[in-house]
Amino acid sequence: MAARNSSGLVAYVNxxxxxxATGLDTRGALLTNGETIADVGPxxxxxxxxxxxxxxxxxxxxxxxxxxxxxxQLREPGEEHKETLKSAGEAAVAGGVTSMVCLxxxxxxxxxxxxxxxxxxxxxxxxxAKVYPYAAATKRVEGKELAEMGMLAEAGALGFTDGIRAIxxxxxxxxxxxxxxxxxxxxxxxxxxxxxxxxxxxxxGELATRMGLSGxxxxxxxxxxxxxxxxxxxxxxxxxxAHIATREGxxxxxxxxxxxxxxxxxxxxxxxxxxxxxxxxxxTFAKLSPPLRSEPDRLAVVEGLRDGTIDAVASDHxxxxxxxxRVPFAVAEFGGVGLETLLAVTLDLAHNGHMSLIEALKLxxxxxxxxxNLAAGRLKVGAAADLVLFDxxxxxxxxAKTFHSKSKNSPFDDRPVQGMVMRTxxxxxxxxxxxx
Amino acid sequence: xxDAPFPHRHLLGIQGLAPSEITSLLDxxxxxxxxxxxxxxxxxxxxxxxxxxxxxENSTRTRTSFELAGKRLGADVINMQSAGSSVxxxxxxxxxxxxxxxxxxxxLVVRHPDSGAVKLLSEKVNxxxxxxxxxxxxxxxxxxxxxxxxxxxxxxxxxxNVAICGDVRHSRVARSNIYLLNAMGAHVRLIGPRTLLxxxxxxxxxxxxxxxxxxxxxxxxxxxxxxxxxxxxxxFIPSIREYFHFFGLDREKLGIAKPDAVIMxxxxxxxxxxxxxxxxxDVERSLIRSQVEMGVAVRMACLDMLxxxxxxxxxxx
Numbered sequence: 001m002a003a004r005n006s007s008g009l010v011a012y013v014n015x016x017x018x019x020x021a022t023g024l025d026t027r028g029a030l031l032t033n034g035e036t037i038a039d040v041g042p043x044x045x046x047x048x049x050x051x052x053x054x055x056x057x058x059x060x061x062x063x064x065x066x067x068x069x070x071x072x073q074l075r076e077p078g079e080e081h082k083e084t085l086k087s088a089g090e091a092a093v094a095g096g097v098t099s100m101v102c103l104x105x106x107x108x109x110x111x112x113x114x115x116x117x118x119x120x121x122x123x124x125x126x127x128x129a130k131v132y133p134y135a136a137a138t139k140r141v142e143g144k145e146l147a148e149m150g151m152l153a154e155a156g157a158l159g160f161t162d163g164i165r166a167i168x169x170x171x172x173x174x175x176x177x178x179x180x181x182x183x184x185x186x187x188x189x190x191x192x193x194x195x196x197x198x199x200x201x202x203x204x205g206e207l208a209t210r211m212g213l214s215g216x217x218x219x220x221x222x223x224x225x226x227x228x229x230x231x232x233x234x235x236x237x238x239x240x241x242a243h244i245a246t247r248e249g250x251x252x253x254x255x256x257x258x259x260x261x262x263x264x265x266x267x268x269x270x271x272x273x274x275x276x277x278x279x280x281x282x283x284t285f286a287k288l289s290p291p292l293r294s295e296p297d298r299l300a301v302v303e304g305l306r307d308g309t310i311d312a313v314a315s316d317h318x319x320x321x322x323x324x325x326r327v328p329f330a331v332a333e334f335g336g337v338g339l340e341t342l343l344a345v346t347l348d349l350a351h352n353g354h355m356s357l358i359e360a361l362k363l364x365x366x367x368x369x370x371x372x373n374l375a376a377g378r379l380k381v382g383a384a385a386d387l388v389l390f391d392x393x394x395x396x397x398x399x400a401k402t403f404h405s406k407s408k409n410s411p412f413d414d415r416p417v418q419g420m421v422m423r424t425x426x427x428x429x430x431x432x433x434x435x436x
Numbered sequence: 437x438x439d440a441p442f443p444h445r446h447l448l449g450i451q452g453l454a455p456s457e458i459t460s461l462l463d464x465x466x467x468x469x470x471x472x473x474x475x476x477x478x479x480x481x482x483x484x485x486x487x488x489x490x491x492x493e494n495s496t497r498t499r500t501s502f503e504l505a506g507k508r509l510g511a512d513v514i515n516m517q518s519a520g521s522s523v524x525x526x527x528x529x530x531x532x533x534x535x536x537x538x539x540x541x542x543x544l545v546v547r548h549p550d551s552g553a554v555k556l557l558s559e560k561v562n563x564x565x566x567x568x569x570x571x572x573x574x575x576x577x578x579x580x581x582x583x584x585x586x587x588x589x590x591x592x593x594x595x596x597n598v599a600i601c602g603d604v605r606h607s608r609v610a611r612s613n614i615y616l617l618n619a620m621g622a623h624v625r626l627i628g629p630r631t632l633l634x635x636x637x638x639x640x641x642x643x644x645x646x647x648x649x650x651x652x653x654x655x656x657x658x659x660x661x662x663x664x665x666x667x668x669x670x671x672f673i674p675s676i677r678e679y680f681h682f683f684g685l686d687r688e689k690l691g692i693a694k695p696d697a698v699i700m701x702x703x704x705x706x707x708x709x710x711x712x713x714x715x716x717x718d719v720e721r722s723l724i725r726s727q728v729e730m731g732v733a734v735r736m737a738c739l740d741m742l743x744x745x746x747x748x749x750x751x752x753x
Contacts, residue, residue, distance in 0.1 A: 213551050213552075
């Protein structure tokens with residue numbers, strides 16, 4: 001595929017260039033110079049590639065910005081038996097993800113400058129996908145005292161969240177939004193009213209009743225979102241709702257946006273590709289937080305993605321080891337791994353005719369990057385050469401056993417998908433190639 | 437007695453059983469009722485077989501019933517309680533399955549506080565598994581013994597109006613009974629306060645009532661469910677006194693049902709909470725003691741049916 005040279009210039013020729021930020025979808029070539037993109041376009045190298053460059057023949061496949069995954073749990077520090085920065089990095093690049101943003105719910109919690117710096121330093125050393133941390137919105141994610149948001153942002157925190165816990169106290173949320181607005185910082189909420197969700201294991205409804213499992217009502221998401229919209233209104237803060245999974249949730253965000261509030265949201269592939277039936281037979285890999293909802297909810301999430309109410313798609317990668325999942329459903333941990341299936345399942349949206357390929361790609365590239373003010377997710381001259389080369393049509397069957405992630409708890413295990421990552425490039429370096 | 441095939445390796449729930457399979461189990465149990473009433477209660481059908489009762493929850497009644505059933509069929513029966521066992525030391529269900537497999541048992545009866553746990557275990561063991569009650573999910577042998585009790589008294593199941601009253605939310609007995617009675621053509625009503633009737637019940641082929649006086653009209657069978665005292669304060673209902681007033685079965689509410697309506701309860705009863713002693717002990721109307729008797733016969737039938745399948749698969753192997 002490649003002819004090597006030591007100039008530091010690499011020409012990616014014969015590619016279908018896709019840049020969701022500009023709408024570019026054309027045959028052409030891209031040139032990287034060391035760590036950055038030096039040139040890109042349909043006319044590039046039409047007269048042939050000058051000598052002295054390494055040439056990568058893309059064989060007509062899609063060359064796009066590397067994926068930006070805005071919600072990942074890394075488990076390091078503290079639970080390295082489930083995932084490490086290295087194993088997550090390997091999983092990320094195998095999935096075409098070149099930037100990922102990790103939650104602060106590690107042990108210790110990322111609520112101090114030193115922990116933010118630890119994560120950044122470790123990730124740089126590993127040199128796979130880039131890792132940016134969110135920091136805790138409240139100290140120890142206890143929901144009581146605000147974390148040192150200003151200093152944490154200076155150290156590199158991209159936003160503030162209590163991770164998999166909702167900021168439950170309305171006064172604390174109000175102050176978090178108000179204080180963060182001082183610095184123009186983003187507050188990311190896990191929108192689930194905790195007392196309604198307490199003890200719940202799956203979507204509340206007929207199936208939960210039949211299975212004898214306690215349910216989490218749709219209202220748990222709706223109530224928290226409604227409350228938060230009021231708080232955004234009175235504080236003028238920047239608010240992002242993670243993993244929207246219900247029809248009502250989509251509707252609340254739609255109304256807030258129509259009102260002009262500074263609100264964004266994302267969802268994760270399970271919520272537009274699966275519904276609650278996936279938990280039948282007590283399948284713990286489908287025990288997710290928020291829970292998989294009903295089919296009308298799933299369709300509403302698809303519609304929210306289609307009309308732009310839902311801004312982005314994140315993997316919501318939540319690795320859990322066997323001991324946490326090979327137990328009765330009631331006591332199994334929540335969460336599923338998602339880095340390695342993020343692209344393929346997101347492309348379902350295009351394959352199923354809900355949107356174009358470039359629109360689907362936008363959800364995992366420039367859209368999350370814009371929410372986070374992150375210089376990533378676009379094919380721009382001078383930008384970091386973070387790229388993914390993929391075959392949008394190549395089908396494969398998810399086999400979690402072959403995942404690079406340390407944990408194998410994929411809700412998509414055994415599912416046929418379409419869209420395969422062939423090569424991932426971070427800062428101009430090829431960090432993953434699909435062999436075979 | 438029946439020789440109809442039973443195409444299931446385990447008995448994990450009533451859901452998924454065909455009406456003909458339920459009938460076969462009930463018919464088989466009928467025979468064991470007679471055997472249990474005779475002086476020679478033992479049969480050597482399961483001689484050489486090992487049955488383990490693995491109970492992760494306390495239950496004297498169900499465990500004893502299974503123990504007696506196994507012993508009357510000639511099996512070696514061993515009881516394992518989770519309290520003080522390796523389970524308390526952190527052994528997982530999967531570890532337990534591996535241990536049990538090494539012991540070469542034939543039938544495992546499991547009770548577990550988590551819905552779905554028995555199914556998980558059944559996937560990992562080599563023997564037949566009977567669900568002795570999992571969380572709020574299913575308790576199939578209870579539903580079968582209830583059905584046998586009703587059938588013997590009323591002569592049929594089809595067409596009867598059966599009211600299941602009380603804490604349906606936490607009741608595995610209710611779920612198994614809903615599936616069984618629906619499958620056999622009975623009309624099921626659920627009666628209780630809204631907090632104890634979870635959402636989606638109305639889509640399970642039942643009628644839902646929140647008023648005993650409306651729900652009990654024209655009813656042939658009243659099944660009372662046990663309320664757990666620890667659930668009585670604050671969250672689901674305001675007080676025992678209030679619960680009994682609206683949803684406890686007493687003589688006056690019983691009067692609304694058909695004159696020959698019978699009363700059932702899976703036990704143990706909370707007298708004065710969900711049921712008044714006056715009606716619980718009414719020998720004309722209460723089938724509660726008969727339920728216990730039928731329990732042994734039904735469990736013998738289940739052990740018999742599942743080991744037939746074992747014999748078949750061993751023969752094939």
